Structures are given as C-alpha cells and as structure tokens.
Amino acid sequence: MKIIRPFLLFISILLFGWLFMSNINVAATLNEAEINSEVGKVNSFTNIDQLKEFTIEKINYMEVIRERFSENAMIRIIVISVLVMIQILLYATKSRFHAQNSKF
Numbered sequence: 888m889k890i891i892r893p894f895l896l897f898i899s900i901l902l903f904g905w906l907f908m909s910n911i912n913v914a915a916t917l918n919e920a921e922i923n924s925e926v927g928k929v930n931s932f933t934n935i936d937q938l939k940e941f942t943i944e945k946i947n948y949m950e951v952i953r954e955r956f957s958e959n960a961m962i963r964i965i966v967i968s969v970l971v972m973i974q975i976l977l978y979a980t981k982s983r984f985h986a987q988n989s990k991f
Contacts (some may be wrong), residue, residue: 892980899973902966909963 932938 892977895973895977899970899977902970902973906963906966906970909959 928941929938932941
C-alpha cells in the first residue's frame with residue numbers, strides 16, 4: 888500500500904493537470920479580425936451561388952468542429968470518471984493506511 892497510494896496520487900495529479908490544460912483551449916473563438924474578414928467575404932459576393940457555396944463550406948466546418956468537441960467531451964468524461972475512482976480508492980485506503988502506520 889505504501890507504493891500504490893503515491894502512484895495513484897501521482898496519476899491523479901497528472902490527469903487533473905491534463906484536464907486543466909485541455910480546458911484552456913475550449914473557450915477559443917474567432918477573433919475580431921477573422922470575423923470582420925468573413926463578413927467582408929459575405930458582403931463581396933454578388934452571385935447567390937457563390938454565397939450558397941460559402942455557406943455550405945461554413946456549415947461543414949461547423950459540423951467537423953462539433954464532432955471534435957463531442958469526442959473531446961467523451962474523453963474528458965472518461966478521465967473525470969477515472970479520477971473519481973482514484974480519489975474514492977485513495978480515500979477508502981486512507982484509514983487503513985494510517986491504522987497500519989500507527990501500529991509500527
């Protein structure tokens with residue numbers, strides 16, 4: 888138990904760090920220059936077919952982004968579940984670990 892607890896704690900800290908770092912990029916959005924550029928492209932279209940093509944490209948791009956966020960969300964759920972199990976195991980073994988140390 889002396890080796891398992893520090894190992895689980897180390898894994899737990901690494902997974903918490905990964906979760907923290909992966910959530911930094913979740914809030915990334917288009918900046919004002921990109922938005923203005925896209926609005927300028929839309930305003931420059933004179934043919935409705937060009938506008939339709941541009942809109943379809945944007946919708947397809949949004950679909951790809953949605954799928955990527957969905958995959959990332961599932962990975963985060965799995966990592967959070969593993970972290971919860973590790974924390975429960977660490978908490979459950981804490982009293983036994985302290986009881987063994989007090990005997991020596």
